Amino acid sequence: MNIPFLDNWLKRHxxxxxxxxxxxxxxxxxxAAVIAELLSECELLRVRVGQAGLELDDSPASLSALDQLPPxxxxxPEELPxxxxxxxxxxxxxxxxxxxxxxWHIWPGGSPVVRLVSGREISVVEAGLDWAVxxxxxxxxxxxxxxxx
Numbered sequence: 001m002n003i004p005f006l007d008n009w010l011k012r013h014x015x016x017x018x019x020x021x022x023x024x025x026x027x028x029x030x031x032a033a034v035i036a037e038l039l040s041e042c043e044l045l046r047v048r049v050g051q052a053g054l055e056l057d058d059s060p061a062s063l064s065a066l067d068q069l070p071p072x073x074x075x076x077p078e079e080l081p082x083x084x085x086x087x088x089x090x091x092x093x094x095x096x097x098x099x100x101x102x103x104w105h106i107w108p109g110g111s112p113v114v115r116l117v118s119g120r121e122i123s124v125v126e127a128g129l130d131w132a133v134x135x136x137x138x139x140x141x142x143x144x145x146x147x148x149x
Contacts, residue, residue: 036104039112040093045086048073056090058097060147063139066090071135080132088128091139095122095146102146116149 046056052069056062066087073083092114096102101117113121127142 042086042090067138084129084132088125092124118149
């Protein structure tokens with residue numbers, strides 16, 4: 001899923017280097033931190049799970065708790081892809097914050113992935129959408145596989 005606000009931010013903030021993609025931000029820790037912060041917001045997901053009494057604390061345990069929630073979001077087909085996108089970004093946030101060496105990477109088309117030390121890339125947004133629509137793979141399962149790599 002393309003993230004327009006991120007594309008626009010990168011274009012505005014990379015003008016000074018002549019770069020127009022995430023590569024410039026990956027070389028600048030301050031820019032990478034801003035992008036990671038933007039990706040971690042997941043506002044819709046945080047609001048919806050908060051309504052269910054769950055607070056997301058960016059921990060692996062919170063992924064397990066998310067997996068246990070009744071999938072009431074499936075009742076709203078308009079909100080479903082946005083919630084799935086947020087679930088994927090949240091999964092990526094947890095991986096980046098807790099798996100040593102994991103980092104965000106943006107593919108040329110604008111899709112965020114998490115790159116592990118091994119070089120493996122996890123399409124977290126795709127995993128989040130699959131989770132929101134089908135219930136699998138479980139977010140905690142994707143995390144466990146990333147933590148093992």
